[in-house]
Amino acid sequence: MKGRHCSPRRGTHSPTLSPPKTRSPRCRDCCAAPWWSAPCSASAPSTCRRYWLAFTPAHPGIEIRLRQGGSTDLIERVRTGDLDLAFVSAPPGGAPGVTLTPIAAEPIVLACGSAHPLRNRDSVDLRDLQNETFVDFSSGWITRDVVDHAMAAAGVERRVAFEVNDVHWLLDLVSHGLGIAVAPQVFAGKKTAAQFVPIIDAPHWPIEVATSTDRHPGAAAKALLSLDDVRPRS
Incomplete structure (x- = not known):
């Protein structure tokens, strides 16, 4: 995040936020958000968008x-x-x-194709997925870690046949019946033919603000x- 009317210089920060027509001190302020396709994780686009909509009118001098x-x-x-x-x-x-x-925090849900036998269930247990073929994100992505941990805790050994780095590709593979996915519920808001089924006692995918200690x-x-929803706890 950088002041539009600032001349960035590494290591210096503006002590105040100035309106667009006011010359402000030099500054370097940055922020970022993840995407799994990604919430912005994940990350989560809707979460980040809410903060930007609240922040921008109050600070028009910040780009x-x-x-x-x-x-x-x-x-x-x-x-x-x-x-x-970062989010x-x-x-x-x-x-x-x-x-x-x-x-x-978003609960994780089952994503499956329109012809999958579990598509019309009111809910599923992770143990129901024992012999399924999975689509998931690559190892090292936090979303993958959350699902790996949940499946291991349920005693489910799974085969991940397709590893992707984009939520749209993940949902496309699932929609075509090439595998199922266990993913954050927010993915159900995407334009996709995939079907989403709640998971019993589902673990949650957390979204957090990271700041330096x-x-x-x-x-x-x-x-x-x-902002009220973002303010770190003391």
Whole structure:
């Protein structure tokens, strides 16, 4: 996130947010959000969009630049100082040097093709998926880690035949009956022929704001963090 009327200089931050026609001090304020196709994880597009809609009218002098990436990469960029904050899907074990503040959580659901035997069920148990062929994200993506952990906890060994890095491709493969997916419920809002079935006692896919534990965010990032739903807990 960078002030439109600022001359970026590495390592300096504006102490105030200025309106568009007011010359402001030099600053460098950054933020980013993931996409699995991705919430912006995931990441989650609807979550990020809500914050931008609340933030932009209050701070017209700030230009928002959305950067898409995997949560692991974004968390590392927050840790090293390349980004002030990021909307991420939190890794199960946390992230050293980074503070993760929960802001939303989506239950995971079954996604299957229109001819799949489970498509009309009111709900399914993860153990019902024991012998299925899966479509999933590549190893190292937090969404994949959440599903792997849930399946292992249910005692289900699964075969992932298709690994992708884009939610639209994942849903396309599922729609054509090449496999099923266990994915965040937010994916059901995509334009797709895939069918979605609730999972009994479903684990949740978390969306969190990542900020550095050791550094204070810049002025623009502080303004975003002041929004009620985003404000880190003390």
